[in-house]
Amino acid sequence: MGYKERVSCEKLLYQQYSYFINEGCRKYRLSHEDSFSAYSDAVLSVIHNIVNGKFENKASLKTYLFRVFSNKCIDLSRNNSINKQQANRNATVPDLLESLPDKAKTAIELLIDRYREGAILEYLETIGEKCKEILLYFEDGYSDKEIAERLAYNNAAVVKTTRHRCIEKMREKMNHLLKIT
Amino acid sequence: MSELIGYIEDYFEDRLDPEDKRLFESKCVHDESFARDVAFYIAQRKAIKSELLRQKIETWTEGEEKSGRRGQPADVRRWTALSRVITGTAAAVLLLMVLYFTLYAPSPRRLAGDYIEKEYSRLSLTMNGSTDTLQLGITAYNRKDYDKALALFESLYKVHPENKDALQNAGIVYLRTKNYDKALEKFDELAHTNGLLSNPGLFLQAVTLLQRDAPGDKRRAKELLTEVVRQQTEGATYAADWLKRW
Numbered sequence: 001m002g003y004k005e006r007v008s009c010e011k012l013l014y015q016q017y018s019y020f021i022n023e024g025c026r027k028y029r030l031s032h033e034d035s036f037s038a039y040s041d042a043v044l045s046v047i048h049n050i051v052n053g054k055f056e057n058k059a060s061l062k063t064y065l066f067r068v069f070s071n072k073c074i075d076l077s078r079n080n081s082i083n084k085q086q087a088n089r090n091a092t093v094p095d096l097l098e099s100l101p102d103k104a105k106t107a108i109e110l111l112i113d114r115y116r117e118g119a120i121l122e123y124l125e126t127i128g129e130k131c132k133e134i135l136l137y138f139e140d141g142y143s144d145k146e147i148a149e150r151l152a153y154n155n156a157a158v159v160k161t162t163r164h165r166c167i168e169k170m171r172e173k174m175n176h177l178l179k180i181t
Numbered sequence: 182m183s184e185l186i187g188y189i190e191d192y193f194e195d196r197l198d199p200e201d202k203r204l205f206e207s208k209c210v211h212d213e214s215f216a217r218d219v220a221f222y223i224a225q226r227k228a229i230k231s232e233l234l235r236q237k238i239e240t241w242t243e244g245e246e247k248s249g250r251r252g253q254p255a256d257v258r259r260w261t262a263l264s265r266v267i268t269g270t271a272a273a274v275l276l277l278m279v280l281y282f283t284l285y286a287p288s289p290r291r292l293a294g295d296y297i298e299k300e301y302s303r304l305s306l307t308m309n310g311s312t313d314t315l316q317l318g319i320t321a322y323n324r325k326d327y328d329k330a331l332a333l334f335e336s337l338y339k340v341h342p343e344n345k346d347a348l349q350n351a352g353i354v355y356l357r358t359k360n361y362d363k364a365l366e367k368f369d370e371l372a373h374t375n376g377l378l379s380n381p382g383l384f385l386q387a388v389t390l391l392q393r394d395a396p397g398d399k400r401r402a403k404e405l406l407t408e409v410v411r412q413q414t415e416g417a418t419y420a421a422d423w424l425k426r427w
Contacts, residue, residue, distance in 0.1 A: 007240065014241040040238050096193050096223045104209035108220050111213075115224035121232055136236070139229045164183040164190075171221055 003150060014043050017062060020069050028073040030080075038076050042069035051141040115174060123170045131166035138163055189222045289399065292423050293391035301353050315347055327354050345374055352385060361393035384409045384416025403427065 020042075024035030046065050049055045055064060097105050097112075124132055130151070137147045144156035144163070153159050191197050192205045208215045287295070304319045318333035331354040338347040352367030365386060372382025387405035390398040406420040 010237070011241050011243075040234055040241070043241075044234055044237060096226060099193055100209065101206055104206040107210045107216050108223065111217050111220035112224050115221050117224070117228045117231060120225050120228035124229065124232065135229050136233050139226065139233045160187070161183065164186040167186050167222070167225060168183055170225055171218075174221065 010043070010047055013047070013061075013065075014040070017043075017065055020066060023066075024069065024073045028070075028077045030073055030077060034076050034080070035073065038072040039069055042072050045072075048141045119174065119177065120170065123173045126173065127166055127169045131162070131169065134159060134163050135166055185218055186222065189219055193222075287426070289402065289423055289427060290391045290394055292419075292426070293388045293402075296388060296419060297356060297392070301357065304350060304353070315344065315350070318347070318350060322350065322354060327358050330354050331358075345371060345377060348374075349381070349385070352389075356385070356389055356392065359392075361389050364389045365393075379415045381415035383412070383414055384420060387416075387420070 018039065021032065021035045021039045024030050024038055025032055028035070030038065042065060045068050046055065046061075049068075055061075059067070097108060100108060124135070133151065134147055137150065138144070142150070144159040147163075148154065148156050148159045151159075153162070188205075192202065197205060209219055210216075303323045306316055306319055314333050314337040318330045318337065321327075321330035321333060331351060334347045334351040334354065337344055338351060341347065348367055348371050352364045352371065355361070355364035355367060368382050368385040368389060370382075372380065372386060374380065374382065383405050387402040387409065390402040390405070403424070406424055409415075409417050409420040410424065
C-alpha cells in the first residue's frame with residue numbers, strides 16, 4: 001500500500017468508529033478530551049499492530065479496535081482517579097518499559113523522569129527537518145527500507161545510521177542541558 | 182554512541198539472542214550510565230510517538246467543523262445535538278405529566294363533581310306516561326327551582342312509594358343543593374330497592390360521599406364504587422374509570 005493510500009485508510013478507520021469517543025465518555029466517565037485522546041491512541045496502536053502483523057484477524061477490526069480503546073480508557077480512568085495532578089496524559093506512549101523485566105524496569109523508571117517530553121520535542125525541532133521526518137516515519141511503523149524509498153536515501157542501512165545519529169544529536173543536546181542544570 | 186543506540190534498539194525490536202538479552206537487562210540494573218542511555222532512548226521514543234499522534238490527529242480531523250468537537254463526524258454531531266433536543270423534550274413532557282398528575286389531575290371528588298354537572302344539570306322529561314307531578318318536578322328542576330322540584334318529588338313519593346324516579350330525583354335535588362346527608366338517605370333507600378331494571382343507588386351514594394368529603398367518606402366511596410363495578414350496576418363504567426385514576 002502506498003503512503004497516500006495508507007493515510008486515507010487511516011483517516012477512514014479513524015472516522016468510521018469515532019462514535020466510540022462518546023462510548024468512552026458514557027461508559028468510562030471520561031471527559032471528551034480524554035476519551036478522544038484514548039480513541040486516537042487506540043487507532044494508532046491498531047494501525048501499528050496491523051503493520052507489524054500483530055493483528056491476527058481473530059476478531060473483527062471493529063471489535064479489536066474497541067477492545068484496545070476500552071483498555072486505554074480504563075488506563076486513563078485509573079490514572080485520573082489515582083492522581084489527577086500527575087496523571088500521565090500522554091496516552092500515546094509505546095510502553096517499551098513493559099518489555100523489560102521488573103528489576104531493569106525499576107532501574108530505568110527511576111531515570112526516565114529526567115528526560116521531559118517537552119524538552120525532547122524542543123530538541124526534535126532543532127536537529128533538522130530530515131531527522132525529524134525519519135524518526136517520525138520510523139515511529140509510525142515504516143521500515144528503514146520503506147523510509148529509504150520514500151525519502152530517496154540510497155538504502156536502508158543509510159537510513160538506519162542517519163536515524164541513530166539523529167537520536168544521538170538529541171541525546172548530546174539533552175546531556176548538555178542536564179550538565180548545566 | 183550510534184552502536185549503543187543500535188544495541189538498545191535491537192533489544193526492543195527483539196533482535197538480540199537470549200544471552201545478549203540477559204546481559205542487556207543486567208546492565209540496566211548494574212550500569213548507571215548504560216541505564217541512562219536506555220532511559221533516554223525510551224523517553225525519546227515516547228516523545229516522538231506523542232508528536233506523531235498529534236500530527237495524525239490533525240490529519241484525521243482535518244475538515245471537521247471548527248465549531249464541532251474533534252473526533253465526532255458531522256452526522257454524529259448532528260445526531261448528538263438531535264438526541265439532546267429529544268432528551269430535553271422528553272424530560273419536559275415527563276415533568277409536565279408529573280406536575281399535571283400531582284397538581285392538576287382530577288381528584289375523585291372533582292370527577293364526581295364533573296359527573297353531577299354533566300349528568301344532572303338537567304333532568305330528562307320522561308315519555309313513559311309518568312305522573313304529571315313528576316314532570317312538573319323535572320320542569321322546576323330544569324328551571325333551577327329546586328325548592329319546588331323537591332316539594333313535588335317528595336310529595337309524589339309519599340303518595341306513590343313505588344315511584345322510584347321520584348325518590349331518585351329527590352335525592353338528586355338534595356345533592357345539587359349540597360344537602361348531602363339527606364341525599365345519602367334517599368340514595369341508600371334507592372340502593373335497597375329490589376326489582377329495578379337499573380339501580381344507580383350505590384353509585385349515587387358514592388358520588389354524594391365524594392362530594393361531602395367528610396372523614397372516611399373517600400374510603401367508603403371507594404368501597405361503594407368497587408361494589409358497583411363488581412355488581413355491574415348503573416354507573417359501573419364511570420366507577421371503573423375513577424378507580425383506575427384513584
